[in-house]
Amino acid sequence: MANKLVYITRKEHFNAAHKLYNPKWTKEENDAIFGKCANENWHGHNFDLFVTVKGNPNPDTGFIMDLKKLRDIINEYVVEALDHKNINLDVPFMSGKMASIENLAIAIWEQIEPHLANCKLHRVKLWETHNNYVEYFGEEN
Amino acid sequence: MANKLVYITRKEHFNAAHKLYNPKWTKEENDAIFGKCANENWHGHNFDLFVTVKGNPNPDTGFIMDLKKLRDIINEYVVEALDHKNINLDVPFMSGKMASIENLAIAIWEQIEPHLANCKLHRVKLWETHNNYVEYFGEEN
Amino acid sequence: MANKLVYITRKEHFNAAHKLYNPKWTKEENDAIFGKCANENWHGHNFDLFVTVKGNPNPDTGFIMDLKKLRDIINEYVVEALDHKNINLDVPFMSGKMASIENLAIAIWEQIEPHLANCKLHRVKLWETHNNYVEYFGEEN
Amino acid sequence: MANKLVYITRKEHFNAAHKLYNPKWTKEENDAIFGKCANENWHGHNFDLFVTVKGNPNPDTGFIMDLKKLRDIINEYVVEALDHKNINLDVPFMSGKMASIENLAIAIWEQIEPHLANCKLHRVKLWETHNNYVEYFGEEN
Amino acid sequence: MANKLVYITRKEHFNAAHKLYNPKWTKEENDAIFGKCANENWHGHNFDLFVTVKGNPNPDTGFIMDLKKLRDIINEYVVEALDHKNINLDVPFMSGKMASIENLAIAIWEQIEPHLANCKLHRVKLWETHNNYVEYFGEEN
Amino acid sequence: MANKLVYITRKEHFNAAHKLYNPKWTKEENDAIFGKCANENWHGHNFDLFVTVKGNPNPDTGFIMDLKKLRDIINEYVVEALDHKNINLDVPFMSGKMASIENLAIAIWEQIEPHLANCKLHRVKLWETHNNYVEYFGEEN
Numbered sequence: 001m002a003n004k005l006v007y008i009t010r011k012e013h014f015n016a017a018h019k020l021y022n023p024k025w026t027k028e029e030n031d032a033i034f035g036k037c038a039n040e041n042w043h044g045h046n047f048d049l050f051v052t053v054k055g056n057p058n059p060d061t062g063f064i065m066d067l068k069k070l071r072d073i074i075n076e077y078v079v080e081a082l083d084h085k086n087i088n089l090d091v092p093f094m095s096g097k098m099a100s101i102e103n104l105a106i107a108i109w110e111q112i113e114p115h116l117a118n119c120k121l122h123r124v125k126l127w128e129t130h131n132n133y134v135e136y137f138g139e140e141n
Numbered sequence: 142m143a144n145k146l147v148y149i150t151r152k153e154h155f156n157a158a159h160k161l162y163n164p165k166w167t168k169e170e171n172d173a174i175f176g177k178c179a180n181e182n183w184h185g186h187n188f189d190l191f192v193t194v195k196g197n198p199n200p201d202t203g204f205i206m207d208l209k210k211l212r213d214i215i216n217e218y219v220v221e222a223l224d225h226k227n228i229n230l231d232v233p234f235m236s237g238k239m240a241s242i243e244n245l246a247i248a249i250w251e252q253i254e255p256h257l258a259n260c261k262l263h264r265v266k267l268w269e270t271h272n273n274y275v276e277y278f279g280e281e282n
Numbered sequence: 283m284a285n286k287l288v289y290i291t292r293k294e295h296f297n298a299a300h301k302l303y304n305p306k307w308t309k310e311e312n313d314a315i316f317g318k319c320a321n322e323n324w325h326g327h328n329f330d331l332f333v334t335v336k337g338n339p340n341p342d343t344g345f346i347m348d349l350k351k352l353r354d355i356i357n358e359y360v361v362e363a364l365d366h367k368n369i370n371l372d373v374p375f376m377s378g379k380m381a382s383i384e385n386l387a388i389a390i391w392e393q394i395e396p397h398l399a400n401c402k403l404h405r406v407k408l409w410e411t412h413n414n415y416v417e418y419f420g421e422e423n
Numbered sequence: 424m425a426n427k428l429v430y431i432t433r434k435e436h437f438n439a440a441h442k443l444y445n446p447k448w449t450k451e452e453n454d455a456i457f458g459k460c461a462n463e464n465w466h467g468h469n470f471d472l473f474v475t476v477k478g479n480p481n482p483d484t485g486f487i488m489d490l491k492k493l494r495d496i497i498n499e500y501v502v503e504a505l506d507h508k509n510i511n512l513d514v515p516f517m518s519g520k521m522a523s524i525e526n527l528a529i530a531i532w533e534q535i536e537p538h539l540a541n542c543k544l545h546r547v548k549l550w551e552t553h554n555n556y557v558e559y560f561g562e563e564n
Numbered sequence: 565m566a567n568k569l570v571y572i573t574r575k576e577h578f579n580a581a582h583k584l585y586n587p588k589w590t591k592e593e594n595d596a597i598f599g600k601c602a603n604e605n606w607h608g609h610n611f612d613l614f615v616t617v618k619g620n621p622n623p624d625t626g627f628i629m630d631l632k633k634l635r636d637i638i639n640e641y642v643v644e645a646l647d648h649k650n651i652n653l654d655v656p657f658m659s660g661k662m663a664s665i666e667n668l669a670i671a672i673w674e675q676i677e678p679h680l681a682n683c684k685l686h687r688v689k690l691w692e693t694h695n696n697y698v699e700y701f702g703e704e705n
Numbered sequence: 706m707a708n709k710l711v712y713i714t715r716k717e718h719f720n721a722a723h724k725l726y727n728p729k730w731t732k733e734e735n736d737a738i739f740g741k742c743a744n745e746n747w748h749g750h751n752f753d754l755f756v757t758v759k760g761n762p763n764p765d766t767g768f769i770m771d772l773k774k775l776r777d778i779i780n781e782y783v784v785e786a787l788d789h790k791n792i793n794l795d796v797p798f799m800s801g802k803m804a805s806i807e808n809l810a811i812a813i814w815e816q817i818e819p820h821l822a823n824c825k826l827h828r829v830k831l832w833e834t835h836n837n838y839v840e841y842f843g844e845e846n
Binding site: 436438439440441459460462464465466467468469506507508509512513552553 | 577579580581582600601603605606607608609610647648649650653654693694
């Protein structure tokens with residue numbers, strides 16, 4: 001028997017510092033590529049994180065997943081590591097990677113995905129400023 | 142000849158009370174599963190509802206569908222039934238179902254879909270709080 | 283020596299059910315005055331609460347008040363009592379009062395004001411829907 | 424070797440006037456179809472434009488595309504032409520078309536798409552008011 | 565006996581076209597002063613209007629004023645005249661005035677103030693874009 | 706002859722890193738007072754800045770002040786110094802001060818106020834996160 005497929009999204013947020021700086025390049029090359037984002041003394045953002053999972057509503061609860069459980073997973077594996085931190089210096093799962101939001105969204109997916117049961121991770125969406133955000137759906141090409 | 146496929150979304154809202162409570166379970170079981178959402182005297186939300194339809198722009202109007210018509214369908218079949226109501230007690234199309242937003246989104250899809258002509262329902266998106274929303278695309282799995 | 287006077291605001295939120303219903307009146311009178319808000323089975327809202335205090339920045343901290351302390355006062359004395367509750371039935375400090383947002387804002391002021399030290403309560407601002415909010419500054423006339 | 428596919432979105436905005444009016448019809452027919460939107464002296468909006476591209480993060484930058492470059496493309500080919508303009512009268516790429524947001528979103532896609540390299544245009548999303556927006560993904564049917 | 569003074573705000577909105585153009589000046593002078601806002605073919609905005617009144621809560625209703633009544637006054641005397649209109653050409657109460665938001669806020673105050681009873685108009689706040697708004701409190705200096 | 710007094714507000718924004726850390730105290734004392742905000746490797750925010758001036762509309766322009774001029778003053782004297790910077794290390798006008806938003810709002814007032822002519826600075830409002838903001842009106846007590 002077919003079941004309805006529903007998507008549910010939980011929003012969390014964190015504040016963090018970072019800079020865009022490739023250590024293989026000179027300061028001048030970094031400034032040319034990254035502009036103000038390369039400021040050696042860092043800058044920072046309020047990041048809004050939306051995590052979407054999909055699944056079938058449980059007949060007894062009406063839930064595809066308990067949102068309190070999803071909130072706890074996001075906080076334990078992602079927000080704890082990032083909130084009021086320096087993404088380049090303080091975050092083990094970003095170590096050795098460029099601190100772009102593209103790479104951060106992929107890393108957040110990888111932190112959350114192993115902890116989900118009975119429903120599937122669909123999307124990680126990450127706002128960096130009012131004017132830009134990235135999305136990652138676990139796709140490869 | 143191929144036609145451009147465009148998606149258009151209309152936002153409406155309603156305020157309602159509900160509780161998450163499974164009558165097959167004891168009060169203690171309900172509290173354990175649903176936490177504060179099981180409060181027997183109800184709680185409530187401002188719900189934001191986004192309804193998306195898709196189709197080809199009509200050459201004479203530039204519209205895939207008259208948004209005033211879409212607004213009227215949403216209001217007549219959904220908002221009238223839900224606004225300033227108790228979802229568990231007052232809403233015929235939620236009778237006998239758990240009052241979760243997952244189930245509510247599916248029921249809203251079923252209210253709207255039969256009334257559309259010339260374009261197809263694509264998505265029902267329903268915000269319950271600033272921190273969570275559900276989406277239903279009419280998919281089964 | 284004069285000191286700079288700064289205002290700082292903390293936002294919290296809660297979800298609650300209520301109805302507008304005066305027990306001295308008939309159902310018909312209540313419907314005539316309060317319209318949909320008198321629905322006997324309740325309705326509800328996501329309330330956004332902004333609490334503003336004013337004072338002089340402390341030279342050692344730069345703070346007029348530790349916002350974590352303000353957050354804790356708001357949560358202990360206001361949000362605990364209101365979140366996922368029925369304002370008419372479940373909230374001691376609203377007992378015997380009409381459950382309007384005007385009266386709710388005054389009651390919230392009275393819950394918070396006794397717990398502040400070294401800075402003064404300036405304003406309680408309470409959003410009920412996207413389209414309306416009340417403010418109370420502790421003024422009488 | 425498979426690569427991660429990431430989507431990134433840039434928001435820009437413009438303010439413009441327009442009216443919905445089909446010159447093949449009488450004023451009465453236009454009023455009947457378009458209502459207030461047919462006002463002969465125009466009306467206007469603050470348009471929010473979200474442009475999404477997709478691609479693989481570059482290992483050296485972490486970027487799928489330099490957002491400053493995307494911002495510049497949007498501004499040069501779209502915002503310059505539309506901001507503080509009359510969509511019906513002043514915008515070459517809307518000439519001879521109904522000034523609906525459906526048609527405007529398609530035209531914006533066509534302005535941006537030829538200027539992208541190394542990543543693909545995924546979506547143009549255009550908000551006209553707080554209550555409605557259109558999306559175009561370059562699809563035909 | 566002293567009474568609590570409470571402020572309540574209602575939000576409405578309208579979409580309109582306008583231009584900033586002083587007919588006493590040449591086109592070149594207008595362009596120099598008003599820049600893009602002087603575009604002769606108009607531009608437009610989604611205007612968000614917040615109207616605040618103040619008064620004492622009525623013991624029987626908890627209201628300082630019935631918000632439905634305030635909504636109706638704003639719509640009858642302000643939104644009807646401005647929504648989907650050209651502020652320079654279509655709005656009697658802006659006739660002969662520069663169509664700036666400063667002048668528009670003052671004119672809106674003057675439209676609403678005579679129709680209030682039992683509470684006082686406190687503020688008209690008018691957002692023109694995401695980045696600017698004006699406020700008028702009925703003050704003179 | 707009396708003139709109408711109108712307030713106009715311009716919004717700008719900047720992204721910056723900071724930490725709350727008093728060098729007179731030990732690391733343990735700083736952690737006890739400032740919690741996560743004392744992280745030695747910094748954190749950061751998207752700051753939204755609203756600057757309000759007041760004055761009388763000029764009969765020829767309808768303006769109390771050209772908003773483009775206000776925008777330029779804010780950008781030249783405030784945003785240039787703060788955007789993509791470290792508030793503790795990079796900003797001359799915050800040198801030697803605790804990097805709290807209270808102190809930052811006062812410093813922003815002092816940067817802008819000397820550059821205004823024909824209208825008066827009324828308020829600096831600075832959002833640090835979705836949940837808190839400060840306001841400074843130039844008041845002393």
